Amino acid sequence: MLKPPPGGFFNCISFYLGARNLIHMNFFRKELSNDELIYIYRNLLLPRMIEEKMLVLLRQGRISKWFSGIGQEAIAVGSTLALQKNEWIMPLHRNLGVFTSRQMSLQKLFMQWQGNKDGYSKGRERSFHFGSKAHHICGMISHLGPQLALADGVALAHQLRKEQKVSLAYSGDGGTSEGDFHEALNIAAVWDLPVIFLIENNGYGLSTPVSEQYRCQNLVDKARGYGMEGVRINGNNVLEVYDTIKGVREYCIRNRKPYLVECMTFRMRGHEEASGTKYVPQELFKKWVQQDPVRSFEQYLLAEKVLTQTEITNIRNGFKDYIEEELQHAFDAQPMIPDTAEELRDVYAKQSVIHSQWSLANRVDEPEPVTDEPAKRFIDAITEALKQSMEKHTHLVLMGQDIAEYGGAFKITEGFVEQFGKERVRNTPLCESAVIGTALGLSLEAFKSVVEMQFADFVTMGFNQIVNNLAKIYYRWGQPADVVIRMPTGGGVGAGPFHSQSNEAWFTHVPGLKVVYPSSPHDAKGLLIAAINDPNPVLYFEHKALYRSISGHFPGQPYEVEIGKARVVQQGEDITVISYGMGVHWTLHYQQQHPEISLHLLDLRTLLPLDYEAIRKAVKQTGKVLILHEDTLTGGIGAEVAAWVGEHCYELLDAPVMRCASLDTPVPFNTELEKNFMAESRLDECIKKLEAY
Structure with a gap:
């Protein structure tokens, strides 16, 4: 077991011995007042009671699907309360406590789960696949692993602004098998980002037990491989989770480093209700019911005389009335009437008024007439567009393999480090998926980014991030993905099957993306500047064989070629x-x-x-x-x-x-x-x- 770091952590951090034998759960209140303990209890109880109501509605056919977090509430509630309200959280299916602890409107949550227009995603997303910028909660996608890299991007934004903040991303035990888990932790470690990676180890990925997921003794042992610290705790002890995450947060800010926390827990229901629990040995339920996070904390508060049974009953009755009242508001909502024009309109984010005015004033659709000035190459146009955009947007970050001191595989960013510094011109590890996810995370904090694929062929390693995360996020919950991905593409240079593909058509089938492909130096500069100014994800294809083979005239000042115009x-x-x-x-x-x-x-x-x-x-x-x-x-x-x-x-x-x-x-x-x-x-x-x- 790893040694816990300094910062107010619990000493009693292990509740598994040998082959998953449970030991007694101890609560330590430390400096917490009675009012603070009651506040934690109320936040812990509310998601449990909401879930119990949702299971009734599911049986009645009034909602279509539910991923239950019963038995795991202490993780979501304890970790959320330990953070500042303006620190981003990347939750998963079983983290209702994140949403309720951030005090999101319950009636809107009910509308969300019913697929109502007045929910948080206008009926476009299910259950917990939505986010809210106002509450600093990032909507998940079903692929699970990609969420981790978004936390890297948010933390990078904090780092660039010199802010004393962290980001927190959840992963299940099954999700740690995905390459995105490795990539996100590796980037956070290499870049010294203040990210808390929290594993909810409930023993199963749907029906697959952890014995078939990994061979290390504990998942927290993986922290060593990334050069980061980690700790394994009782995820059902809300005070232990709260105190641990609070201490980890202080550690990450003080040391500017990431941290891995493995929370041992158990889900008392199926992966989702339709899957059932027949694959789980019944003795596990008998053991874990003794570790129920709500009941155990309730008993502790009664024993400590923080609450009486009458007060607990009153809290429960108050929550019951509150849930029923909010649910009735949701039931009274107007039925969905599809608006095709609105659906199409919401695929792309709109530019701000200021940027729109600049774009209109600096739009040049035709090349400049031939002058006495020497023509410039295609590659020079790209370099000039990047440089002028970096000068205009001080919150623009370039990322890619070897793009810093080396200047990139094609020397397009040569000299950029000297002008803009390594914080904004960043060499990346070889992990395309996490780099694109990091770029999206930067967008959550209103940064712009340009990611260079060393070759367009390598984009397959980040395909999921592009087509499922970047492309859909604005339509799903109104969050722009202000990311440009540069794609050196094409053949004719004898580079073979993996450095010559023309893969632009893969992405033209994906609503939410924009795909541009210039053929002249004039358009190369104008389209790249337009892509960077655009708040939507843009794939910018640049033919390698054109870099140094063609030249032309174009304005020296920044200008745009309008995207979407032939x-x-x-x-x-x-x-x-x-x-x-x-x-x-x-x-x-x-x-x-x-x-x-x-x-x-x-x-x-x-x-x-x-x-x-x-x-x-x-x-x-x-x-x-x-x-x-x-x-x-x-x-x-x-x-x-x-x-x-x-x-x-x-x-x-x-x-x-x-x-x-x-x-x-x-x-x-x-x-x-x-x-x-x-x-x-x-x-x-x-x-x-x-x-x-």
């Missing part, structure tokens, strides 16, 4: 080519070689949301449409554009919509095979076929 690169009369990225340059090169064909070229620039008005105009221009992209054919963005054109522009077409894309194979390493793979090798064939109609 650009006509050249007017034409014979065939419309709709493309983006490298496909734009393939088309221009083909046009130079074939002046006899007049190509009308539309550069999409933004893939989500698409500029359908510009697409329609481009279709009308020639009546023949070719959609060209480097991505593979099946499921590419070209399929979506072709479907939309066929559905909405049929009367404008003089030929079937055609697609020219790369082969449906991985990207090969051999340069001759790669040339054959690329869509460019079939461009002439496609244009001639379309021209023949």
Whole structure:
């Protein structure tokens, strides 16, 4: 067992001996007054009584699902009361005590659980999958592990502001098996972040016992591997939890380090009510009922004469009336009437008035005319956009592998450390999921961040954070995800299957994300600045082969290219080519070689949301449409554009919509095979076929 750190911790911290034999639960009030003990008791009792009512409603069919925390209330209540009210908590399914201890409106909670419009998520989320910025509670997602990294981001914000605050994230024993647990603890340790990681070890991940989850003796032993301190305590003793977390909080602030707390507990009901408890040996229930956190604390207060039985009965009756009254308000709420316009409107966060005004005043959609000034490269445009954004937004943080002193794999951030410092230009461990989660955590504290994927291919390691956390959080509970992810993408450089993929289409299917893909230095700078100014998660694809191969003129001052607006690169009369990225340059090169064909070229620039008005105009221009992209054919963005054109522009077409894309194979390493793979090798064939109609 690890030695507890200094700071007012309980001495009696172990209540497991050998093969899970229980020992007596001891309460130590220390300096707590009677009023404080009663306050803790009331906070402990309320979630228990709410849950008992919810189980009745579940049986009556008035709610659809419930994850019971009966038997585990002391963890949520004790840890929440030990923190300051403006310190973020990342709770899970069985943490009703977090919400009630933060004094959230009970009638709104009931409305939330009923899926009512007036709940905390407008009926868009279930049970505890919601948050509240006003209460500093972050809504969970079902994948559990990703929540831990958000606590890293919040703690990083506190660290950057020199604030004396911590963040706290819960994990179940099963969740510690996920890679996100490792990544989040590793980042917190490496960056010395004041995060409390709290494991609720109730012995089971749904029905899987801990003996099938891990082989270390205690989960708290994992703390040593990350170079952090840890302690294992009785999670059913509310005073022990309260005092421990209070001491851990002081430790994290004083030492600017994370801490791991393992709370031993037991859930008295199923993972959720439908799953039952048949897989749990009945003798465990008999043992653990003696450790019931509410009853045990109640008996202690009676023994200490802090409360009388009459006073306890009065408290219970008062809570019963309160619950019934708040529940009736929830039942009286108006039935849900779907509003499609509102649903679509709430997918994306709106820019602040100040940023909107700046954006409108500094929007430049066309490249500057050629001047005597030398043209700048594509890569220079990205560097300039990042630098000017760092100067404008003092709360903007860059994160990525090797981006600090080394300047990144492509040297885009070279020299940034000297100008902006290592606090804002941060090398990260190799843990893409936790880095993206950290970026989202920064958003909770109104920071902006740009995360660099060393190669777009590596984004698979952070896919869940992007499509389930970043993309959905604003729609779910109104929290913007102010994160840009830079994606060096594309082939043509002989880098093989894992450094050459065009994976932009993966993300265009995900509501809540924005996906941009510039083809020119002008758009590279303007779109990146626009992405950083945007409060929504933006994936910014930058083709590696364009970095140093193309140059152009663009304004020296900061400016935006509007996200969601396509650009006509050249007017034409014979065939419309709709493309983006490298496909734009393939088309221009083909046009130079074939002046006899007049190509009308539309550069999409933004893939989500698409500029359908510009697409329609481009279709009308020639009546023949070719959609060209480097991505593979099946499921590419070209399929979506072709479907939309066929559905909405049929009367404008003089030929079937055609697609020219790369082969449906991985990207090969051999340069001759790669040339054959690329869509460019079939461009002439496609244009001639379309021209023949």
